[in-house]
Amino acid sequence: MLKQRQGWLSAAPAIIVFAVLFVAPLSMFFVVSFWQVKLFALVPTFTFANYAKTFQEYSGSLLFTLVIGLTVGFVTTALAFGFAYVIRFRAGKLGPLLLFMALFTLFGGYLVKIYAWKTILGREGILNTALMWVGVIDEPLTMLLYSPFAVIITLVHYLLPLAILPIYGSLIDVDDHALEAARDLGAKRGRVMLGIVLPQARFGVIAAFAMSFLVSAGDYVTPRLVGGTQTSMLGNFIEGQFGLRMNAPLGSAMSFTMLVVCLAIIIGLWFLSRLTSPR
Amino acid sequence: MTLSGPTSSGQARKPILRLTGVTKKYGRKIAVKPTDLTIQRGEFFAILGPSGCGKSTLLRMIGGFVKPSGGTIEIDGADVTALSPERRPSNMVFQSYGLFVHMTVRQNVAYGLRIAKVAKSEIDDRVAEVLKLVHLHDFADRDVTRLSGGERQRVALARALVMRPKVLLLDEPLAALDLKLRKAMHAELRDIHHAIGGTFVLVSHDQGEVMSLADRVAVMESGSIVQEGSPRQIYREPATRFISTFIGDANVLSAERKGGVVKLEAGIEFPDEGPDTHVNVIVRPENILIDGDAPMDVSIEGELVDVIFFGSYVQLRFHLDDGTDLIAHTTDETAVCNIEVGHRVKLGWNYDQQRTLDT
Numbered sequence A: 001m002l003k004q005r006q007g008w009l010s011a012a013p014a015i016i017v018f019a020v021l022f023v024a025p026l027s028m029f030f031v032v033s034f035w036q037v038k039l040f041a042l043v044p045t046f047t048f049a050n051y052a053k054t055f056q057e058y059s060g061s062l063l064f065t066l067v068i069g070l071t072v073g074f075v076t077t078a079l080a081f082g083f084a085y086v087i088r089f090r091a092g093k094l095g096p097l098l099l100f101m102a103l104f105t106l107f108g109g110y111l112v113k114i115y116a117w118k119t120i121l122g123r124e125g126i127l128n129t130a131l132m133w134v135g136v137i138d139e140p141l142t143m144l145l146y147s148p149f150a151v152i153i154t155l156v157h158y159l160l161p162l163a164i165l166p167i168y169g170s171l172i173d174v175d176d177h178a179l180e181a182a183r184d185l186g187a188k189r190g191r192v193m194l195g196i197v198l199p200q201a202r203f204g205v206i207a208a209f210a211m212s213f214l215v216s217a218g219d220y221v222t223p224r225l226v227g228g229t230q231t232s233m234l235g236n237f238i239e240g241q242f243g244l245r246m247n248a249p250l251g252s253a254m255s256f257t258m259l260v261v262c263l264a265i266i267i268g269l270w271f272l273s274r275l276t277s278p279r
Numbered sequence B: 001m002t003l004s005g006p007t008s009s010g011q012a013r014k015p016i017l018r019l020t021g022v023t024k025k026y027g028r029k030i031a032v033k034p035t036d037l038t039i040q041r042g043e044f045f046a047i048l049g050p051s052g053c054g055k056s057t058l059l060r061m062i063g064g065f066v067k068p069s070g071g072t073i074e075i076d077g078a079d080v081t082a083l084s085p086e087r088r089p090s091n092m093v094f095q096s097y098g099l100f101v102h103m104t105v106r107q108n109v110a111y112g113l114r115i116a117k118v119a120k121s122e123i124d125d126r127v128a129e130v131l132k133l134v135h136l137h138d139f140a141d142r143d144v145t146r147l148s149g150g151e152r153q154r155v156a157l158a159r160a161l162v163m164r165p166k167v168l169l170l171d172e173p174l175a176a177l178d179l180k181l182r183k184a185m186h187a188e189l190r191d192i193h194h195a196i197g198g199t200f201v202l203v204s205h206d207q208g209e210v211m212s213l214a215d216r217v218a219v220m221e222s223g224s225i226v227q228e229g230s231p232r233q234i235y236r237e238p239a240t241r242f243i244s245t246f247i248g249d250a251n252v253l254s255a256e257r258k259g260g261v262v263k264l265e266a267g268i269e270f271p272d273e274g275p276d277t278h279v280n281v282i283v284r285p286e287n288i289l290i291d292g293d294a295p296m297d298v299s300i301e302g303e304l305v306d307v308i309f310f311g312s313y314v315q316l317r318f319h320l321d322d323g324t325d326l327i328a329h330t331t332d333e334t335a336v337c338n339i340e341v342g343h344r345v346k347l348g349w350n351y352d353q354q355r356t357l358d359t
């Protein structure tokens, strides 16, 4: 009894922080999502109209956002796994240096990376200039910048170092001799990777994926700066509802729909990953 | 298999493992000097040497984990030098076990068979059999993270044994266990070898372990094999001063040989043919006779300086007049009772119990 009380007591600060920072605002949005706006003022009601509208008008945008988010998630996680694997198992003494260099790129910040890609992918950007100079193309490619492609590449670049960390963290504990033992027992490299390394790095991989997926799916800055007019993600519309349109209930409903869908996807992937590991 | 028409007499004596000029360099450092080694089918072979002498490197080259800088490795007549570990008919037990921590005991042991696509029913049978052999049948469905050190060790052993390797490689498999458990595992390993046969190659720096397990031993020192033979042979006839002190205890007495006579610094002389040079005379402590009336070929006086009781024997340390110490072991406690520390005693040994080594 006493033990249990002490447990609660020592967890109290964490619980309070969690409640203030996450639960309170979320509950607030949840409540607001059933309200309505009349003459630019919030009217407390109980209506599903906002959700209905979300599905009618924004399901295409939601889908597009999920596709971008999943793509960024998969690409980032795959690359991050490759990097982390090399840092942990192949680079020897250079490993820590590589890790440091990857993290160092974070110092530039988010916007610097976006503008860097703007100068690379733009009409008069480095890539177009180089391609024209080599003679592969005669006219600058306009589809590079201001396209979903630009959004994906920018987000992947930004998220990669962040995704390396949890995967590297979970690979540190993998025993080198276990990998040798697996080879010794007849497993080829690929099989060792799938059967021994990946299951042990599961938490890190899922954390990296969830992080890059959620950050991308919720992003609205990158699409605005490099996505162009055709690449508006749900985040842009939500921002619009809360901002210019002053329709917080609809914005809340859209946010909540997004949140639930994302949660469902993460949970689904979690179970999928359990299926693929030996037990 | 590559049974490329050997002659009948050749087949019988065909070694299971043959190393020819196998060597390993790390940069400019030579970890293993060119080494020849032949191990016969069914042998329990041990590679013994101090830390850093290159024994793990040698074993790992046999297993395929380290690429030799030169030489060839043949297992059962087939050249495996260029093969990766998964394609060699050998299996390894690692010092730190290298268990698959996300699997149960059974899954660990079945891993190799599953990869070899052995039929499910046969996997079940073989896993059950080998788990019984290492006394783990009650732990089959436990996560390996919930096992003790000794139990993990058995999982590592079972996982390799179940593959029925042509050569089982053991790299200090018992080093992490406490003394008592280690002794118990010695007996078990011997039983297992008797029960299933097969060729075992053990690497160890523990001479007691090697003496109690191996049929044949290779002693390694700084990258090369310095002596090969049965444990008894190596104990009785150590080839170098280093081996004499590494395997068992030994008194090493400094001496000069001149014109066929060896003269110890302690003042004793005896005939011994050989070139004029500095020699070491090796005498095992248990071969030192104390204050006996029995005739001794070599006799010398020493002062008893200390007595240590080891249970099954007593160790006595004597100070000789020239300043060297002489260690004697005796199981005869009455012999000890008669002398006190500080007393001068007549000591000695017989020629056939000593060994004279050049350099």
Ligand SMILES: Nc1ncnc2c1ncn2[C@@H]1O[C@H](COP(=O)(O)OP(=O)(O)OP(=O)(O)O)[C@@H](O)[C@H]1O
Residues within 6 Å of the ligand: B026, B030, B031, B049, B050, B051, B052, B053, B054, B055, B056, B057, B058, B205
């Ligand atoms: N990957 C490596 N790179 C450089 N030197 C190495 C490497 N592996 C081993 N060595 C060196 O080779 C020598 C032999 O090493 P090895 O591991 O074979 O010794 P060992 O006899 O097994 O010693 P221990 O009993 O301590 O395990 C050592 O001096 C070691 O420092």
Ligand SMILES: [Mg+2]
Residues within 6 Å of the ligand: B055, B056, B057
């Ligand atoms: Mg070693």
